[in-house]
Amino acid sequence: MNFMARKDKDNHEKKNKKGKKHMKKKAMIHAIISAFQASPKEPVNYKQISKIIGVESQQEKLWVCDILNTLAEDDFLIEVDRGRYRLNELETIAVGTFERRSNGKNSFLPEDGGTPIFVAERNSGHAMDGDKVKVQLLARRKGCPSEAEVVEILEHQQGTFVGTLQVTKGFAFLVTENKKLANDIFIPKDKLKGGKNGQKAIVRIMEWPENAKNPLGEVLDILGEAGQNNTEMHAILAEFGLPYQYPESVEKAAEKITDTITQEEINAREDFRNITTFTIDPKDAKDFDDALSIRRLPNGNWETGVHIADVTHYVKPGSTIDKEAESRATSVYLVDRTIPMLPERLCNQICSLRPDEEKCCFSAIFEMDEEANVKNSRIVRTVIKSDRRFTYEEAQNIIETGEGDYKEEILAMNALAKKLRERRFKNGAINFDRYEVKFEIDEKGKPISVYFKESKDANKLVEEFMLLANRTVAEFVGKAPKGKTKKTFVYRIHDLPDPEKMENFASFIRRFGYKLKTEGSKSDVSKGINKLLDQVQGKREENLIETVAIRAMAKAVYSTVNVGHYGLAFEYYTHFTSPIRRYPDMMVHRLLERYLSGGRSVTQKKYEEICKHCSAMEQTAANAERASIKYKQVEFMSDKLGMIFDGVISGVTEWGLYVEINENKCEGLVPIRDLDGDYYEFDDKNYCLTGRRTKKQYRLGDPLTIKVVQANLERKQLDFTIAE
Numbered sequence: 001m002n003f004m005a006r007k008d009k010d011n012h013e014k015k016n017k018k019g020k021k022h023m024k025k026k027a028m029i030h031a032i033i034s035a036f037q038a039s040p041k042e043p044v045n046y047k048q049i050s051k052i053i054g055v056e057s058q059q060e061k062l063w064v065c066d067i068l069n070t071l072a073e074d075d076f077l078i079e080v081d082r083g084r085y086r087l088n089e090l091e092t093i094a095v096g097t098f099e100r101r102s103n104g105k106n107s108f109l110p111e112d113g114g115t116p117i118f119v120a121e122r123n124s125g126h127a128m129d130g131d132k133v134k135v136q137l138l139a140r141r142k143g144c145p146s147e148a149e150v151v152e153i154l155e156h157q158q159g160t161f162v163g164t165l166q167v168t169k170g171f172a173f174l175v176t177e178n179k180k181l182a183n184d185i186f187i188p189k190d191k192l193k194g195g196k197n198g199q200k201a202i203v204r205i206m207e208w209p210e211n212a213k214n215p216l217g218e219v220l221d222i223l224g225e226a227g228q229n230n231t232e233m234h235a236i237l238a239e240f241g242l243p244y245q246y247p248e249s250v251e252k253a254a255e256k257i258t259d260t261i262t263q264e265e266i267n268a269r270e271d272f273r274n275i276t277t278f279t280i281d282p283k284d285a286k287d288f289d290d291a292l293s294i295r296r297l298p299n300g301n302w303e304t305g306v307h308i309a310d311v312t313h314y315v316k317p318g319s320t321i322d323k324e325a326e327s328r329a330t331s332v333y334l335v336d337r338t339i340p341m342l343p344e345r346l347c348n349q350i351c352s353l354r355p356d357e358e359k360c361c362f363s364a365i366f367e368m369d370e371e372a373n374v375k376n377s378r379i380v381r382t383v384i385k386s387d388r389r390f391t392y393e394e395a396q397n398i399i400e401t402g403e404g405d406y407k408e409e410i411l412a413m414n415a416l417a418k419k420l421r422e423r424r425f426k427n428g429a430i431n432f433d434r435y436e437v438k439f440e441i442d443e444k445g446k447p448i449s450v451y452f453k454e455s456k457d458a459n460k461l462v463e464e465f466m467l468l469a470n471r472t473v474a475e476f477v478g479k480a481p482k483g484k485t486k487k488t489f490v491y492r493i494h495d496l497p498d499p500e501k502m503e504n505f506a507s508f509i510r511r512f513g514y515k516l517k518t519e520g521s522k523s524d525v526s527k528g529i530n531k532l533l534d535q536v537q538g539k540r541e542e543n544l545i546e547t548v549a550i551r552a553m554a555k556a557v558y559s560t561v562n563v564g565h566y567g568l569a570f571e572y573y574t575h576f577t578s579p580i581r582r583y584p585d586m587m588v589h590r591l592l593e594r595y596l597s598g599g600r601s602v603t604q605k606k607y608e609e610i611c612k613h614c615s616a617m618e619q620t621a622a623n624a625e626r627a628s629i630k631y632k633q634v635e636f637m638s639d640k641l642g643m644i645f646d647g648v649i650s651g652v653t654e655w656g657l658y659v660e661i662n663e664n665k666c667e668g669l670v671p672i673r674d675l676d677g678d679y680y681e682f683d684d685k686n687y688c689l690t691g692r693r694t695k696k697q698y699r700l701g702d703p704l705t706i707k708v709v710q711a712n713l714e715r716k717q718l719d720f721t722i723a724e
Contacts, residue, residue, distance in 0.1 A: 022057065022059070022060060023053070023054075023055060023060060025063060025067075028053065028055070028060070028063060028064070028067060029067055031053040032049060032053060032064070032067055032068070032071070033071075033076070035049060035052050035053060036076075036077065036085075036086070036087040037087065037138070040086070040087040041086065041087075042086060043080045043081075043084040043085060043086040044084065044085065044086070045083045045084050045085070046061060046064045046065045046068055046083065047061070049064055049068070049085075050064050068085055071085075072085060076088060093134060093135070093136055093137075093151070094108070094110050094134070094135050094137060094148070095110075095111050095132070095133070095134050095135075095154065096108055096109045096110040096111040096112075096132070096133065096135070097109045097111065097130060097131070097132060097133070098119065098124070098127040098128070098129065098130070098131045098132075098133045098150065098153075099116070099129060099130075099180075100124070100127065100128055100129040100180045100181065101179065101180060102178065102179050102180060102181055102182040103182070104120070104121050104182070105118070106118070106119040106120070106121065106124050106127075107119060108133065108135050108148045108150075111132075115146075117135070117137070117145075117146045117147065117148045118145050118146065118147050118148070119135070119147070119148050119149070119150060120147065123138075123147070123148070123149035123150060124150055125149075125150035125151070125152075125153060126208035126210070126215070127150045127153050128156065128157060128159045128180075128181075128205065128208075128215075129157065129159065129180040129181075130157030130159065131153050131154075131155065131156055131157050132153075132154045132155035132157075133150045133152065133153050133154060134150070134151050134152040134154055135148040135149060135150050135151060136148065136149050136151050159204070159205050160202050160203065160204050160205075160220060160238070160241070161174060161176050161178055161181060161185060161202070161203050161205070161217070162176065162178070162200065162201070162202055162203075162223070162235050162238045162239045163175050163176030163177070163178070163184075163185070163200070163201070163203070164176075164198065164199070164200055164201075164226050164714070165187075165192075165195045165196065165197060165198065165199050165200075165201050165219075166184075166197060167192065167195065167196060167197040170189060171186065171187065171188060171189055172186075172187040172189070172192055172195070173185065173186055173187065173214070174187060174201060174203045174217060174219075177714050177715050178239070181215075183213060183214050183215065184214055185203050185205060185214060185215050185216070185217040186212075186214040186215065186216050186217065187203065187216075187217050187218065187219060188216070188218075191206075191217070191218035191219060192219050193218075193219040193220070193221075193222060194222065195219050195222050198225065198226055199222055199223070199224065199225055199226065200222075200223040200224060200225070200226050200231050200232075200234075200235050201219045201220075201221065201222050201223060202219070202220045202221045202223065202238050203217040203218065203219055203220065204217060204218055204220050205217045206218055221238075223235050223238065226714075227713070229336070229444060229445025229446070230445070232631060232713075233334055233335075233336065233337060233445070233628060236334065236624055236627045236628050236631065237332070237334075237339065237624060239624075239627070240620050240621075240623055240624040240627070241620065242328075242332055242339065242620065242621065242624055243328065243339070244339065246340075246343060246344075247324065249320055250320055250321055250324045250343055251343050251344075251345075253319065253320045253321050253343075254321060254342075254343035254344075254345040254346055255345060257314050257345070257346070257350060259349065259350045261358055261359075261360060261383065265360065265383075266358075266383050268381070269360070269380075269381045269382050269383045270363070270365075270380045270381070270382045270383075271382070271383055272293055272305060272307065272361075272363070272382050272383065272384045272385075273358060273383060273384060273385040274385075275293045275295050275305070275384075276293060276294060276295060276387055276406060276409050277291050277292065277293040277305070277307065277384050277385065277386050277387055278291065278292060278293075278355075278386055278387055278388040278389070278390055278406060278409070278410075279291045279292075279353055279355070279386055279388075279389050279390065280292070280390045280391075280392060280395045280458060280461070280462050281389070281390075281391065281392070282391065282392060283391040283392070283393065286338075286347075286348045286352065287331075287338075287340070287347040287348055287351075287352050287580045287581065288309075288352045288353040288354060288386075288389065289308060289309040289311075289351065289352070289353065289577070289578050289579060289580035289581065290306065290307065290308055290309075290353070290462070290466060290577050290578070291305075291307040291353045291361070291384060291386050292304065292305065292306060292307070292413060292462070292465055293305035293307060293384070294409045294412055294413055297367065301367050301368060301369050301370075301375060302367070302368045302369075302370075302412065302416065303365065303366070303367055303368075304365075304366050304368060304413065304416065304465065305363050305364070305365045305366075305382075306363060306364045306365075306366075306465050306466065306468070306469035306577065307353065307361040307362075307363045307382060307384050308361055308362050308363065308364075308469070308576060308577050308578075308579065308585075308589075309351040309352065309353055309359065309360075309361060309362075309579060309580055310351070310359075310360040310361050310362045310381065310579075310589070311342070311346070311351050311579040311580060311585075311586055311589065312362075312579065312586055312589040312590050312593070313360050313381075314346060314350060314351065315342070315346070315586065317590065321342065321343065321346070322586075325341050325342055325583055325586065326583055326610065326613075328341045328583070328617065329341070329582075329583045329584075329613060329614040329617035329618065330581060330582055330583065330614070330617055330618050330621050331347075331580075331581035331582075331621075332621040332624055332625065333621075333625055334624065334625060334628035335439055335441070335447075335625075335628045335629055335631075335632045336439075336441055336445050336628075336632075340580075340581070341580070341581055341582070341583065342580060346580075347580045347581070351579075351580055352580070353384070353386050354386065354389070355386045355387065355388055355389045356385065356386070356387075357385065357386070358383060358384070358385050359383070359384055359385070359386070360381070360382075360383060361381070361382045361383070361384050362379070362380075362381055362382075362576075362579075362589050362592070363379070363380055363381070363382040363384075364377060364378075364379050364468070364469040364472050364473060364576070365377065365378050365379075365380060366468065366472075368416060371419055372416040372417075372419035372420045372423070374468075374472075377472050379472070379473060379476060379592060379596065387406070388405055388406060390405075390410075390458075392456070392458045392459055393458075395410055395458035395461070396456050396457060396458040398410045398411070399411065399414050399457045399458060399461075400457075410461075413461055413465070414457055414458075414461050416464075417457075417460060417461040417463075417464035417465060418457075418460075420464040420465075420467075420468060421460060421464050424464075424467070424568070424569065425530060427523065427569045428522060428523030428526040428527055428569035429526065429567065429568050429569040429570075430526050430529050430530060430533075430566075430567045430568075430569075431530050431533055431534075432533070432546060432549075432550065432567075435452040435453060435454050435455075436452065436453040437450060437452060437453075437629065437665045438450070438451050438452070438453050439451075439629075439632050439636065441632075446635065447632045447633075447635055447636040450636065450664040450665065450666070452665070466577045467568065467570075469576055469577055470492070470573055470574050470575060470576050470577055471568075471570050471572060471573055471574075473574055473576040473588065473592065474489070474491060474492075474562075474570075474572035474573050474574040474576075475571075475572045476592075477489040477574075477591065477592070477595055478491070478562055478571075478572040479572065485601070487591075487595055487600075487601035487602075488560050488591075488601045488602045488603065488604045488607055489560065489562075489574070489588075489591055490558055490559075490560060490574060490575075490584050490587045490588050490591065490607060490611060491558070491559055491560065491561075491562045491572070491573060491574050492556060492557075492558060492565060492573050492574050492575045492584070493556065493557060493558075493559050493561070493562060493563050493564065493565060493573070494553075494554060494555075494556040494557075494564075494565040494566045494567045494568070494573075495554040495563055495566060496522065496554065496566050497525075497552050497553050497554060497566070498552070498554065499518065501551070501552040502516075502518045502525070502552050503518055504552070504685055505518075505548055505549060505551075505552040506518050507685075508548060508686065508687060508700075509532065509545060509548075511686075511699075512536075512541050512545070512701075514532055514535060514536070514545075516528050516529065516532055522566065522569075523569065526566070526567075526569060529549060532545070532549075533545075533546065533549070540648070540701075540703070541701050543648075544648065544650070544700060544701040545701075547650070548687070548700070553566075553567065554566070555619075557611070557615040558575075558584050558611035558612075558614045558615050558618075559608065559611050559615075560604050560607050560608045560611060561608075574588050575588060576588050576589070576592075582614075583610075583614055584611070584614050587607070587610065627716060630667075630716040630717075631713065631716050633664075633666040633667065633718065634666075634711045634712065634713050634716055634717065634718055635711075635713060636664070636666065637666050637668075637708055637711050637718055638711040638713070640708050640711075641708050641709065641710070641711065642707065642708065642709075643707070643708050644705060644706070644707050644723045645661040645662070645663065645705070645706055645708070646661070646662050646663075646703065646704075646705050647659040647660055647661045647662055647703070647704055647705070647706055647720075648660055648662065648701060648702070648703055648704065649698060649699065649700055649701060649702045649703075649704055650667055650700070651667075651700070652682065652687045652688055652689055652698065652699070652700050653682065654672070654682040655669075655671065655672055656669050656670050656671040656672040656673075656674075656675075657669070657670045657672075657675075657689065657698055657704070658670075659704050659706050659720055661706075666718060667718065668706070668708065668717070668718030668719060668720040669717060669718065669719055669720065670704075670706065670719075670720045670721060670722060671719070672689065674721050674722070675689070675691075675698070675722070677691075677694065678691035678692060678693050678694045678696065679691070679692045679693070680692070680698070686699070687699060687700035687701075688700065704722060705722070705723040706720035706721065706722060706723055707720065707721050707722075707723045708720060709721050
């Protein structure tokens with residue numbers, strides 16, 4: 001709209017009637033800025049701008065003059081000639097990614113890095129989350145954050161949304177709780193795909209017309225009735241862009257794979273079929289991708305074997321199954337189900353190291369003395385036959401009582417594992433030993449109780465031998481002989497903690513009376529963290545301090561560039577031991593096979609791209625898993641409204657306090673608006689809310705008694721209030 005059109009409109013709407021109140025200065029500044037942004041090219045004087053914003057009194061016009069001068073001093077406006085101003089448009093155009101948020105706090109992420117820039121909804125051009133966009137950087141006022149306006153959408157992210165259908169006679173809407181979209185999606189009747197009122201659906205946005213309040217969408221799939229367990233679990237997967245069905249073509253390809261191992265194949269492998277071998281897994285596991293073997297050698301040392309399912313013997317690069325596995329990158333573990341990376345025929349049958357069945361493996365074999373020093377090791381393809389499938393509970397019982405099947409072998413491996421573990425911590429590995437919250441669910445998927453899964457000696461036994469195998473494989477490729485170039489490989493890396501985060505962490509724990517050294521060598525810092533974790537064990541603040549310590553750490557990722565694994569204190573580390581559920585392990589198996597047979601190095605760029613994809617998918621899968629836990633927590637608490645529980649403040653944000661209930665670890669929000677008697681300000685460095693008047697503080701880790709007031713399954717949120 002040009003200035004003259006605006007003038008007519010405003011004159012019509014904003015005639016200054018007798019007794020009209022003066023416009024407040026803050027509102028006037030906002031109105032002037034909006035007017036210039038609406039018509040950035042046209043220069044105007046103070047009289048014209050006064051008319052546009054509906055100002056008529058002499059006093060207000062003098063304010064307009066002052067504001068125009070100030071905005072010109074701030075470089076927001078340019079004085080093109082005496083008394084006439086226009087917007088100081090920066091000619092800067094940038095390209096990057098648009099991030100949409102339902103609260104209107106959209107942002108633009110420049111593709112060459114740098115700080116995110118705020119994009120007001122009126123300047124978003126209806127760009128969707130993840131779209132590649134071109135923006136114009138707007139003139140910046142002193143003391144105000146930078147802003148940008150979307151001028152072109154270069155590439156649409158294929159955006160799908162999950163929600164509940166509201167179907168009326170002539171049309172429908174998808175109502176979504178998605179944090180990236182504030183508006184419901186309008187669905188024409190012919191795009192409903194048979195969807196009915198109250199059903200959950202996946203909808204794709206087709207377009208968002210310029211003057212429309214709502215985007216237009218079409219239903220891609222109907223998930224089922226809202227509230228049903230299957231529907232809700234599929235909705236969580238779809239929400240994170242994860243598959244909830246297996247393509248028929250991939251299942252058919254898996255059915256054609258033979259499970260027969262030929263004699264020729266057995267002859268090409270080391271034969272471990274007559275050596276004591278067993279698996280130790282959770283009681284509900286079906287995909288056994290690792291087995292352990294042990295025997296005493298004539299020289300008195302132990303030969304231990306870590307045998308890993310030889311998935312890549314069956315799944316060839318570029319095949320239908322391989323492409324699907326690469327796309328998924330990982331199996332996803334929701335509360336009540338596993339969404340496998342590989343078809344069931346492979347992961348639960350052919351490749352699974354089931355007892356009394358001959359299986360192809362890729363193995364790391366170690367000769368160890370009584371002190372668990374590795375004297376020799378080799379990485380070979382093998383054929384095995386597991387003698388026994390142990391659950392963790394069964395193996396733990398043997399460790400504790402000294403009685404049971406293969407007790408000598410289990411006890412010997414446990415003794416070696418304890419020495420490996422002790423040495424690892426001595427070298428600076430960090431001992432995060434946290435419990436997992438698990439649900440016991442009925443046949444309909446409803447949670448009936450909560451229990452905590454702790455890591456005991458049987459879990460640690462398996463963990464230590466897997467770590468040993470992963471480290472050995474990484475060293476085999478990564479430690480290039482003198483004068484030889486290192487070959488491209490897939491590493492699991494964990495960078496050093498961010499110094500600023502560590503400093504904040506050290507200052508946070510001082511309030512609990514603990515000290516932490518944040519400078520010195522890598523092992524000095526990690527040993528300090530371990531000492532702290534020992535000190536807090538069994539204390540009220542144990543879980544809190546562990547949580548904040550983890551937040552200060554970098555995230556472990558996959559990369560072809562090795563920087564070592566800080567948390568484990570290993571210079572070389574990879575993922576070799578779970579190819580049934582992780583694609584990087586399949587990549588490692590293929591690279592090992594290539595390099596063991598003298599093959600040349602692969603192209604780094606291609607493998608680095610796959611590493612980035614696998615890291616991203618791992619994070620997405622973890623988010624989906626957390627969402628499923630959150631859903632089950634809300635479902636579990638939905639019949640406990642009005643009940644009072646003791647808890648601890650587990651999170652502090654600008655919108656309220658998160659409180660974790662002690663007895664079941666379910667977490668809910670006490671909104672900041674419900675903190676009575678004061679205005680509370682958020683202190684992000686000290687993890688607390690402080691009352692402006694009373695100075696009362698709510699701090700991370702403080703005990704708090706709460707009452708359950710709402711359980712919103714759609715938002716996966718529990719709302720609490722502080723109990724009187």
